[in-house]
Amino acid sequence: MAFLSSQTIIIIIIILCILYYLHIYFKKKSKDFSNLSYWEGRYALFSKRMDWYTNYTQLNRDFGLDELIKLNYPSKTYKIRILEMGCGNSTLSYDLFKKGFKNITAIDFSTVIIKKMKEYYKDTNINFNVCDFNYMNIYFEENSFDLIIEKAGLDSIATKGTDDVPELLYKVFKNIHYILCDKGILFSFSSKNIEFWKKTIYNRLENEKLFKIMDIKKTIFRTEVNTINMNLYFFYLKKI
């Protein structure tokens, strides 16, 4: 290094710093789960059916979902209008269909995965649609669903880590409120805990009398990939 002038060394250090920050920036951007191009790319490469966190069988066993649905809709259990938000390549809608629920709509903003899901489940009457959470109020009419289920869909926004996350989630919750029927219910499954959700959005939803939080439960799931035990939270909300 003796032959390098101090000026050259400073320039090299500056270039290395810039490269390091660019690396961090693009790494963060490529894992932005709220970004449509991330999902389109992922589903174009990898579309084998899989469930984030866990499947309906474990969710039902740990959280008693079937019972909750029956409790809310005793006279029309299997006729209720269900929406799955951010279905991806999950089997959740199909699992509900196999149980006997026949009025199921599933949405995702990825055209790639919706095309594939339509093909996988062409022998069912599940209604797969390309729709962004932000436009559900335009795509669907007011009072279109009795139950909305989402698993890791809202986490795509929640894990963004930017200051606008509360506002982004508020906009989506306003849409959920709009398309749910009176006293309609939302089942939400997240890796984020209640402190996060209360601080970010639930306190506001309760203060504005949009939703009531009926129940919160926690279970443990094991990831398929690296078999680490992780917490999974279930939030059960009712439209006021």
Ligand SMILES: C[S@@+](CC[C@H](N)C(=O)[O-])C[C@H]1O[C@@H](n2cnc3c(N)ncnc32)[C@H](O)[C@@H]1O
């Ligand atoms: C983490 S994956 C979960 C997929 C599936 N729910 C599951 O449990 O396996 C999140 C899904 O939400 C979808 N998504 C993210 N943001 C969205 C938005 N603003 N509108 C519609 N879909 C969105 C993604 O395309 C992706 O399929």
